[in-house]
Amino acid sequence: MQIQLPEAVRWILNELQKHGQDAYAVGGCVRDTILGRSPQDWDITTSARPEQVKAIFKRTIDTGIQHGTVTVMVDHVGYEVTTYRIDGEYEDARHPKEVTFTSNLLEDLKRRDFTINAMAYNETTGLVDAFDGIGDLRRGIIRCVGNARERFGEDALRMLRAVRFAAQLGFTIEAETRTAIEELAGNLKKVSAERIQVELTKLLVSAHPDELRTLYQTGISAVILPEWDAMMETAQNHPHHCYSVGEHTIAALGEIRADKVLRYTMLLHDVAKPLCKTTDGKGIDHFYGHPQKGAELARKIMRRLKMDNATIDAVCGLIRVHDVNPKPERKAVRHAVYRAGLSDYKLLFEVKRADILAQSSYMQQEKLDYLRDYEQIYDAIVSERECISLKQLAIGGSDLIAAGMKPGPEIGRVLQKLLELVLDDPSMNTKEKLIGYTLKNLFI
Numbered sequence: 001m002q003i004q005l006p007e008a009v010r011w012i013l014n015e016l017q018k019h020g021q022d023a024y025a026v027g028g029c030v031r032d033t034i035l036g037r038s039p040q041d042w043d044i045t046t047s048a049r050p051e052q053v054k055a056i057f058k059r060t061i062d063t064g065i066q067h068g069t070v071t072v073m074v075d076h077v078g079y080e081v082t083t084y085r086i087d088g089e090y091e092d093a094r095h096p097k098e099v100t101f102t103s104n105l106l107e108d109l110k111r112r113d114f115t116i117n118a119m120a121y122n123e124t125t126g127l128v129d130a131f132d133g134i135g136d137l138r139r140g141i142i143r144c145v146g147n148a149r150e151r152f153g154e155d156a157l158r159m160l161r162a163v164r165f166a167a168q169l170g171f172t173i174e175a176e177t178r179t180a181i182e183e184l185a186g187n188l189k190k191v192s193a194e195r196i197q198v199e200l201t202k203l204l205v206s207a208h209p210d211e212l213r214t215l216y217q218t219g220i221s222a223v224i225l226p227e228w229d230a231m232m233e234t235a236q237n238h239p240h241h242c243y244s245v246g247e248h249t250i251a252a253l254g255e256i257r258a259d260k261v262l263r264y265t266m267l268l269h270d271v272a273k274p275l276c277k278t279t280d281g282k283g284i285d286h287f288y289g290h291p292q293k294g295a296e297l298a299r300k301i302m303r304r305l306k307m308d309n310a311t312i313d314a315v316c317g318l319i320r321v322h323d324v325n326p327k328p329e330r331k332a333v334r335h336a337v338y339r340a341g342l343s344d345y346k347l348l349f350e351v352k353r354a355d356i357l358a359q360s361s362y363m364q365q366e367k368l369d370y371l372r373d374y375e376q377i378y379d380a381i382v383s384e385r386e387c388i389s390l391k392q393l394a395i396g397g398s399d400l401i402a403a404g405m406k407p408g409p410e411i412g413r414v415l416q417k418l419l420e421l422v423l424d425d426p427s428m429n430t431k432e433k434l435i436g437y438t439l440k441n442l443f444i
C-alpha cells in the first residue's frame with residue numbers, strides 16, 4: 001500500500017528520522033487518503049518526546065505539551081506532532097488521568113478509538129495496520145480497537161464518534177460495537193457539551209445525516225438531545241404530512257445542502273411540534289405556534305451545546321419564519337422580508353424548499369410553484385434595490401434633525417413609520433418626499 005504524502009509531511013517525517021526518531025502519519029489522514037477522500041489535516045505520531053520535537057523544528061507551538069502534542073509550522077500550515085503515548089486510566093469516562101509516553105508505536109495505535117483510525121504510514125515502513133483497519137475500510141465497518149465495552153467505558157464520547165464516522169463514511173457500526181453503545185450510552189452525560197457539539201455538527205453536515213436515526217435507536221440522543229427523541233415519537237396525522245416529526249426532519253435534512261446553519265435549521269425547525277401538538281375533533285393534528293416556540297427551544301438547545309452565537313442567531317431566525325407565506329406580490333414580500341430580519345434571506349428559500357420536499361405529495365407542486373414565484377419576487381426586489389431595511393431608507397436621523405426634529409427616541413419611531421410607508425410604496429423613497437411627508441403628517 002502506497003500513500004501520497006504532502007511534501008510538508010514527508011519533510012517533517014524525514015527530519016524526525018534523520019534525528020534517529022520513528023515518525024508516521026497517523027489516524028484520520030491515513031484513513032481518508034486510502035478512501036480517496038482529502039484529509040482535514042495531517043497528524044504525525046513519533047517516538048520523539050515533545051522537547052525533542054521542539055529542538056528539531058524552528059517554528060513550533062505548544063498545543064498540548066502535557067499530552068505530548070507540539071504543532072510544527074511549515075509554510076503557515078500547522079501539523080500536530082504527538083509523542084507515542086499510552087492513555088492512563090480514564091477519570092469519569094472523560095479525560096485520561098495521566099498519559100505515559102512510550103517508544104512503541106503499537107501501544108500508541110492501541111489507544112485509538114476505531115480500527116480505521118488506528119493505521120500509521122511512512123515511506124520506510126509502509127502501512128502499519130495492526131487491527132485490520134484496511135479490512136474494515138473495505139467492509140465499510142466501524143469497529144472499536146479491542147473490547148468495545150472497555151473502550152467506551154474509558155471515553156464515552158467515542159460512542160457518538162462511532163455514529164459520526166458511520167455518517168461521514170456511509171459505514172455500518174459493527175454489531176458488538178453497537179451493542180456496547182446501547183449498553184453504555186448513558187455515560188455520555190459525563191462528556192462536556194463542547195466535545196459533543198463538535199461530533200454532532202460533523203454528523204449533521206455529513207453525507208448521511210439520517211444517522212440521527214441511529215442516535216435515537218441506540219439511546220445516545222436520549223442523553224445528549226432528548227428533544228430529538230420526542231420528535232421521533234410524535235406522529236403527524238395531517239394531509240400535508242406522511243411522516244412522524246422525526247422522520248420528516250430526516251427527509252428534510254436529506255434535501256438541504258451540507259451547511260452548518262442550514263442543517264441545524266432543518267434539524268430543529270419543527271423541534272417544538274411535540275410541545276405544540278393538538279388534535280381536532282376529526283382526528284387531525286395541528287401544531288399552532290411551533291415556529292416561534294421552536295426558535296426559542298432551538299436557542300436553548302444550541303446554548304446548551306455551546307454553539308457559537310452567530311450560528312444560533314442565524315438558525316433561530318430561519319426557524320422563526322420558516323412557515324411564513326406572504327402573498328406572492330411585491331408589497332407583501334417586502335414587508336415579510338423586513339419583518340423577518342434575517343441576515344441572509346436567500347437561505348429561507350432553501351429551508352422552505354427542503355421542508356416542502358419532505359412533506360406528503362398532497363399539494364406539493366402547488367407549494368413548490370408558490371415558492372418559486374415568491375423567490376423570483378424577492379430577487380426582483382433586491383436587484384431593483386427596493387428599500388427593505390432602515391439602512392436603505394433615503395433619509396436618516398440626521399436628516400430629521402436638520403428638518404427641525406429634536407434628537408431623541410421619537411426619531412426612531414418616525415423612521416420606522418417612514419420605512420413602513422416605503423415598504424408599501426417604494427416610489428416614496430426619496431429625501432424630498434420623505435421629509436415632505438414627515439412635515440405634513442408626523443407633526444414635527
Ligand code: ATP
Pocket residue numbers: 026027028029039040041043111112113114117118155157158202
Ligand atoms: P476528522 O477528519 O474529523 O479530523 P479524525 O479521525 O482525524 O477525523 P480527530 O478527532 O481529528 O479525528 O482525531 C484524530 C485521531 O486521534 C483519530 O483518527 C483517532 O486515531 C484518535 N482519536 C481522536 N479522538 C479519540 C478518542 N476520543 N479516543 C481514541 N482515539 C481518538
Ligand code: MG
Pocket residue numbers: 028040041
Ligand atoms: Mg483530524
